[in-house]
Amino acid sequence: MKIQRRSLIFQICLPYLIVSLPFSCQKNNNKQFEHSDLYPKNKQIQDGGTLVIGIRAEPESLNPLFALSQSARNIIGLVFSRLADINEDLKSFSPRLAKSWEISTDNPQITFHLRTDAHWQDGTPCTSKDVVFTYKMHINPAIAWDGVAFKQNISSVEAPNDSTVVFSFYQNSRSMLMDAVEGYILPVHILQNISPENLFTADFNRHPIGTGPFQFGNWVDMQTITLLKNNKFYGPGKSHLDRIIFQTVPDNFNLLNQLKAGEIDLVEGIYPKDFQSILQNWDQGQSDIRPISYLGRRYDFIGWNMIDPESYRIAVDTGTPPDAIKNDIEPNALFGRREIRAALTMALDREAIMNTVNFGMAVSLNGPVPPILPSYNESANVSWEYNPQKAKKILSEQGWTDSDGDNILDKNRVPFEFELLTESGNLRWEQVATIVQAQLVEIGIRATPRFLEPALLYGKLLPAKDFDAVVIGWSVGLTPDFSPLFHSATFFTPFHFTGYSSPEYDRLDDLSKTALSDDKAQEYYDKIAQLLSNDLPYTWLYYRMECSAVHSRFKDIIYDKRGIYINPEDWWIPQSERLFIDTVFQK
Amino acid sequence: MLHGIIRRLLSAIPTLLIGITLCFLIIHLAPGNPATRFLNPSQSAQTQEIIRERFGLNQSVPVQYGHWLERVLFHFDFGYSFYNGKSCVAVLISALKPTLILSFWALIFALFVGVSLGIFTATKADTHFDRIINSIMMVFISTPAFWLGLMFIGLFTIRLGWLPGSHLHSLYYDQLNSFGQLLDSVKHLILPVLTLGLPLAATLFKYIRTGMIDALQSDYILAARARGIRQSTILWKYSLKNSLLPVVSLLGVIIPALLSGAVIVEVVFALPGVGRAMVTAVFGRDYPILMAGATLAFITVIFFNMIADILNMILDPRIRNGSGGL
Numbered sequence: 001m002k003i004q005r006r007s008l009i010f011q012i013c014l015p016y017l018i019v020s021l022p023f024s025c026q027k028n029n030n031k032q033f034e035h036s037d038l039y040p041k042n043k044q045i046q047d048g049g050t051l052v053i054g055i056r057a058e059p060e061s062l063n064p065l066f067a068l069s070q071s072a073r074n075i076i077g078l079v080f081s082r083l084a085d086i087n088e089d090l091k092s093f094s095p096r097l098a099k100s101w102e103i104s105t106d107n108p109q110i111t112f113h114l115r116t117d118a119h120w121q122d123g124t125p126c127t128s129k130d131v132v133f134t135y136k137m138h139i140n141p142a143i144a145w146d147g148v149a150f151k152q153n154i155s156s157v158e159a160p161n162d163s164t165v166v167f168s169f170y171q172n173s174r175s176m177l178m179d180a181v182e183g184y185i186l187p188v189h190i191l192q193n194i195s196p197e198n199l200f201t202a203d204f205n206r207h208p209i210g211t212g213p214f215q216f217g218n219w220v221d222m223q224t225i226t227l228l229k230n231n232k233f234y235g236p237g238k239s240h241l242d243r244i245i246f247q248t249v250p251d252n253f254n255l256l257n258q259l260k261a262g263e264i265d266l267v268e269g270i271y272p273k274d275f276q277s278i279l280q281n282w283d284q285g286q287s288d289i290r291p292i293s294y295l296g297r298r299y300d301f302i303g304w305n306m307i308d309p310e311s312y313r314i315a316v317d318t319g320t321p322p323d324a325i326k327n328d329i330e331p332n333a334l335f336g337r338r339e340i341r342a343a344l345t346m347a348l349d350r351e352a353i354m355n356t357v358n359f360g361m362a363v364s365l366n367g368p369v370p371p372i373l374p375s376y377n378e379s380a381n382v383s384w385e386y387n388p389q390k391a392k393k394i395l396s397e398q399g400w401t402d403s404d405g406d407n408i409l410d411k412n413r414v415p416f417e418f419e420l421l422t423e424s425g426n427l428r429w430e431q432v433a434t435i436v437q438a439q440l441v442e443i444g445i446r447a448t449p450r451f452l453e454p455a456l457l458y459g460k461l462l463p464a465k466d467f468d469a470v471v472i473g474w475s476v477g478l479t480p481d482f483s484p485l486f487h488s489a490t491f492f493t494p495f496h497f498t499g500y501s502s503p504e505y506d507r508l509d510d511l512s513k514t515a516l517s518d519d520k521a522q523e524y525y526d527k528i529a530q531l532l533s534n535d536l537p538y539t540w541l542y543y544r545m546e547c548s549a550v551h552s553r554f555k556d557i558i559y560d561k562r563g564i565y566i567n568p569e570d571w572w573i574p575q576s577e578r579l580f581i582d583t584v585f586q587k
Numbered sequence: 588m589l590h591g592i593i594r595r596l597l598s599a600i601p602t603l604l605i606g607i608t609l610c611f612l613i614i615h616l617a618p619g620n621p622a623t624r625f626l627n628p629s630q631s632a633q634t635q636e637i638i639r640e641r642f643g644l645n646q647s648v649p650v651q652y653g654h655w656l657e658r659v660l661f662h663f664d665f666g667y668s669f670y671n672g673k674s675c676v677a678v679l680i681s682a683l684k685p686t687l688i689l690s691f692w693a694l695i696f697a698l699f700v701g702v703s704l705g706i707f708t709a710t711k712a713d714t715h716f717d718r719i720i721n722s723i724m725m726v727f728i729s730t731p732a733f734w735l736g737l738m739f740i741g742l743f744t745i746r747l748g749w750l751p752g753s754h755l756h757s758l759y760y761d762q763l764n765s766f767g768q769l770l771d772s773v774k775h776l777i778l779p780v781l782t783l784g785l786p787l788a789a790t791l792f793k794y795i796r797t798g799m800i801d802a803l804q805s806d807y808i809l810a811a812r813a814r815g816i817r818q819s820t821i822l823w824k825y826s827l828k829n830s831l832l833p834v835v836s837l838l839g840v841i842i843p844a845l846l847s848g849a850v851i852v853e854v855v856f857a858l859p860g861v862g863r864a865m866v867t868a869v870f871g872r873d874y875p876i877l878m879a880g881a882t883l884a885f886i887t888v889i890f891f892n893m894i895a896d897i898l899n900m901i902l903d904p905r906i907r908n909g910s911g912g913l
Contacts, residue, residue, distance in 0.1 A: 052758065057867070068625070123669045144637045149629030200641060201672040221681045223754060245758055249857045250866075253737060254753050257745055341610030455619030462626060484628030494635075495628040584759040585867045 016408045033288045035552055036577065040170040043555070049573035049582040051244045054255045054264035058248045064184040065137055065145050070268070075246060077565055078227055079121075080184035080210035081129065083112055083165075084177070088560050090374055091518075093177060097126060097185055098165075099213065104178065105516075108169035110180050116163050118234040119396040120187050128159035133188035135167075142196040149481075150182040174516060175479055185211065212571035213239045219424065222248055226268035233569070237265050238510045240572035243585065254335030256473055259289060262579065265551040268564065271427065272359035275547035295372050299365050300432065300473035301538040302420075304335035304344070307499030309466045316492070326491060329499070334418055335470065339398055341536040346382045347391035347443045348436060353554075354542035357431045362542040367533035368486075369525055371543055372561040374518075379435050380526035381533040392443050402444055409444040417446035418468035421460070424451035429471045432541065436471070470497075473544070478562075483509055486537060500537035548558060553577035592897060600888045603882075610881040611655065615648045621669050621872035642874075655878065665882070666875035670867070675879035678864055685755055686860035689852065690845045692780045697787035697841075702834075703834075704788075705795025706827065712800055724789035732848055736782040736855035743778060750836055751775050753857035772775050779856045783848050787841060791834060798830025832903055839895030843888040 059072030067076050079224060084093035084101070098112040118126040140143050153176070156168045167180040185531045187209055194202050208216050213233045217226035225246040229239045249255040256274055258264040268279065308330040315328045335341055354362050356413040361372060367381035391530035395401075400409040400416055409416040420436060422429040433449035449471070452460070460466045474485075481491055488506050490496045505528065512524035533540070548564055550557060555574065558567045573582060625638045639645045643654065658664040665675035704724075708717045727735070744752035751757070756771050763771055802808060803826055811821050850862030857863075861880060868876035 050758075058671075066672070141637055143623070144630075144634045144641070145631065146625070148634070150632075154647060201667050201674075205672060221678075222860070222863055223857075247754070247758065249753055250854050251753075251857065251865065254740065254857060257740065258753065260743070261748075263751075451618070454870070455621065455623055458623040458626070459619040462623060463620075481629070493628075493632070494626055494630075511845065516698045549804065581758065584762050 014253060019212065033285050035282075035285070035288070035290075036574070037555075038290065038552065039556055040574075045094060045240055045572045046575050047240045047242070047572070049241050049553075049578060051241050051266060051568075051571065052264050052265045052581065053244060053246050054249050055275075056248070056250055056252065056255065056269075058244075059225065060203040062208040062219075062225075062555070063199070063202070064186065065143050066200060066205060068146065070248065073566055074268075074563075075227065076184060076208070076210075077106075077212070078214040078244065078568060079208055079212045079216055080186075081113075081180045082184055082210050086178070086181075086478060086562065088562065090561075093181060097131075098181075101177070105172050107174045108176060109166045110169075110176055112163065112165045113169070114163045115234055118211050119232045120189070120211055121209045121230055121232060122187075122190075123232065124187065125162075125190050125556065126187075126211050127162040128165045129162070129387075130185050130188045131165045132157050132159045133192065134183060134186045137186060137191070137196065138183055140196045141291050143199065145183075147182055150179045153179055171514075172516060173514070174518065176523060178479060191513070212532070217243065224248070224256070225420060236568060239567060239569040241568070244568070259549060260516060261462060262288075265554065266548065266564075268546065268548045269546040270549055272357075272361040275361060275549070276359050278549050289549045290552040290566065292548045292550060292557075292559055293361060293545045294559055294564075295363070296544050297370075297372070297471050297475050297477075297561075297563075298540045299370060299543045300429065300471065300475065301365075302344075302432075302436065302541065303470045303498050303538050304341050304463060304536070305332050305467055305469065305471065305498060306336055306537060307331050307465065308336075309464075312465050312499070332468075332499075333414075334382075334416065337398065338535055340400075341393055341539070342384065343391040343394040343398070344440070344445070345444075345447070345528055345539045346387045346394070347537055348439050348539065349386045350539075350541055351386070353432055353435050353439075356435060357428045358542060358544065361545040361547055365540040365543040367529040367530050368482055368538075369480055373474070373478070373480055375480050375522055375525040377522070377526050377529065378433075380529040383533075384528060384536075386538075388439075388443050395443070398504070400483065402445075407441075407444055408446050415443065415446065417448065420447045420449045420469050421457060421467050421469060422449065422451055422471040423457050424453050429473070432471045461497050465497050465499065467497075471541075480512075481527065481531070483513075486532065498537040500535065502531065502535065505531055505535075553579070591900070592893070595896065600612060603885050603889060606885045607878070607882050608652070610885075611652050611878060612648070614877055614881075615651065618658065619872055620644070621874060624669075626828070632816065637877055660748060665879035668868075668876050669873045670871045670876070675875045678876055679861060679879055679883060682859060682861045682864040684837065685858050686846065686849050686853070686862060687785060689776070689779055689849055689858060689860060690842070692776060693784035693787060693849075696780055696784035697791055700784070700788040701791025702795050704833075705792045705830075706799055706822070707774070708792075709796050709799030709826075709830075710804060710822070712796075720792075724792050727785040727789040728793070730786070732782055732786065732851040733855055736778070736852055739778045739782055740855070750777055752778060755858060779852050779858060782855070783845065783852045785800065786848070790841070791837070794834050794837060798827055798833060802826035802829045828852050828902070834904060835898045836895055838898075839892040842891040843884065845886065846887060 055071040083098040107238040214227035215230040217228040515521040740752035853860040853862040
């Protein structure tokens with residue numbers, strides 16, 4: 001018995017000691033960091049050094065035609081060039097491969113004059129032939145390029161000589177320049193021999209050759225992608241950094257620890273809670289990891305299914321032309337009425353949701369136009385105050401009362417309950433769904449959160465519209481385009497999953513696209529914002545701030561709503577602050 | 588024995604075929620569509636159809652299966668990854684090396700620690716030492732691999748700063764001399780090998796210890812002792828041989844389990860192995876990679892089970908003489 005008791009003590013105590021060991025060894029971390037000037041005025045820029053960027057997933061492709069992930073796009077932005085880059089105002093452009101351009105509105109055309117000193121990283125000159133080839137690739141159906149919508153108004157692209165390209169348009173529009181310059185220019189001399197059907201598996205996708213400030217170095221599977229300074233870069237200044245290494249670290253815990261340990265210099269998309277810790281350490285001088293935040297490109301919302309999923313399925317299965325069956329689709333029993341969506345929106349303390357899940361790293365959002373766009377006008381949105389009592393009153397007027405005393409509203413003996421879908425593994429959305437559940441139950445609505453893995457969630461949501469409500473978010477482009485989400489013409493397309501339909505909206509949307517002056521377009525955008533924020537196909541929750549962190553030895557980093565890779569060729573490291581990793585490659 | 592091996596090989600073929608067919612059906616019939624990843628708001632229906640065609644998803648599941656099987660059987664072509672367009676064979680070959688290195692060293696470590704501690708504690712049964720080792724081994728058996736990995740990173744990487752917590756080697760590996768490269772690789776492998784090897788060592792320890800205690804208390808050992816045979820001969824020649832038999836059978840299960848355990852370890856330690864490739868493929872519904880990985884897993888399981896059976900046959904005369912096994 002004595003032996004058994006001793007054994008029991010061992011069995012319990014030893015595991016506890018072993019498990020608690022890592023947490024009991026406190027690292028002495030009282031080191032204080034003096035932050036040097038991040039934008040030195042009297043600077044003597046020194047070339048050299050290495051930037052290590054931590055990414056969570058390996059890019060799928062470094063071919064601009066197939067890249068979808070943010071990490072892939074970031075790398076591509078360093079290796080390739082566009083004809084022109086958009087400026088911070090998101091209206092004007094700066095020259096890149098094109099040194100100048102002329103816009104003709106009478107016969108809608110843009111004539112680009114290309115630089116003659118731009119070369120591909122293999123030494124071949126970059127000419128107008130490359131631009132024409134790129135356009136052909138962009139519109140080739142076999143490529144299925146995800147930015148093809150930008151090219152819909154372009155009727156032809158011609159190259160009268162090696163340094164001139166003429167883009168012709170079907171009709172005059174405010175977005176002609178943006179449409180023309182969207183997409184990175186590709187090398188015709190390398191890709192012309194590969195059929196578009198085989199391009200998806202081409203070696204070029206993993207060994208790209210571009211014209212940007214950095215050139216591709218090597219790619220170690222699931223480990224690193226190295227970019228080297230492009231000494232043939234045509235730009236005003238070649239890169240100061242010698243190399244950029246993208247290191248894949250799939251585990252978030254490990255990624256942040258490598259950042260804190262100085263093994264990684266830059267991480268984007270940091271979860272707000274972790275960002276607050278980085279911010280605190282920086283403010284207290286306990287770290288040389290500099291927190292960077294800016295209004296990003298993402299917002300989150302609750303999408304209400306305004307149509308009955310079953311009647312939609314039956315209607316689509318009949319196979320008749322879509323427009324003919326549109327009237328057969330019944331409205332959703334719960335969310336089909338605007339009053340109900342308004343009541344649900346008023347029952348939610350959206351500010352509390354925003355602050356809880358974003359730790360202060362978000363701004364409120366009440367309508368469809370993202371705050372980073374020039375067309376954003378907060379006063380145009382209908383603002384729904386948090387007022388659960390009023391919400392209950394509206395629901396009562398709509399016939400939803402607690403007739404059986406079970407604290408859940410019901411109508412004709414049907415309880416007000418629904419499934420609130422979201423993506424499993426997305427901590428932020430899971431938290432939103434849980435808070436929404438708690439807030440709605442206060443007014444007698446039972447929302448059951450259901451977390452689905454992405455392929456399953458989007459499979460239910462996008463093609464099938466088989467859901468009640470969903471918590472998700474969109475990334476936004478640099479021009480407002482709501483048609484795929486709300487225009488009746490896109491009713492049967494995947495992203496129009498709420499089933500919203502409004503002739504007034506369709507009219508305003510069409511007018512906003514054809515408006516030739518910014519003022520006129522703004523008038524329509526304001527009306528759209530007012531209409532959608534009043535009709536509430538979505539309950540907009542918040543607009544997220546991007547949270548990044550970078551080692552403070554990198555100077556002159558410019559960042560804004562366009563992101564953090566605006567001037568990577570200008571980043572530099574003072575000699576006195578260089579680390580082992582900055583010098584080791586010089587051997 | 589050769590007859591038995593051939594019979595076993597032949598019976599493995601239908602097992603493999605049934606396994607991969609079931610796997611294909613489960614993967615393809617699961618809700619969700621890999622083409623969803625390519626959807627974007629401005630995409631036309633025609634473009635969506637082209638993407639489905641690119642991956643052969645516009646065909647029925649039986650037709651897709653027929654094409655896949657034909658390519659695999661006659662051309663050893665597992666297709667291209669939906670995610671990055673790379674050949675599945677190339678993806679797996681590239682990922683196999685880190686997985687094999689990790690699994691090999693984890694197995695060596697587990698065998699060394701598990702067997703030696705098992706034998707030693709069996710001779711010291713019911714002492715303080717035995718109880719301490721038992722308790723520690725219980726921790727490693729019951730701790731999930733991902734947690735153990737994070738604990739090691741927490742202790743040895745973050746708190747103490749002794750060992751790297753991710754990747755196969757440092758970023759500046761190519762700049763090091765041969766000895767530096769070796770040292771760098773060893774440093775990077777220690778924590779993943781411990782994470783994968785310790786639970787396995789603990790399992791082996793339990794088997795060896797129990798087998799040894801049983802053997803040491805058996806009549807034939809008692810008789811050997813009575814005849815004055817030396818303790819070391821009793822221990823190493825008679826007891827160990829008998830206690831190793833269940834371990835050899837266990838290896839048939841352990842080695843495939845090692846490969847599946849490597850999945851977690853590779854993700855936690857950012858190692859570019861088969862496990863991580865499979866995790867990425869699962870989340871991205873990358874059917875060709877999943878099927879190639881599943882086929883590899885089936886072959887591994889069947890192969891190592893067969894090896895374990897053959898070893899058992901060599902070591903155990905009862906099996907060799909036809910009273911069981913092959």
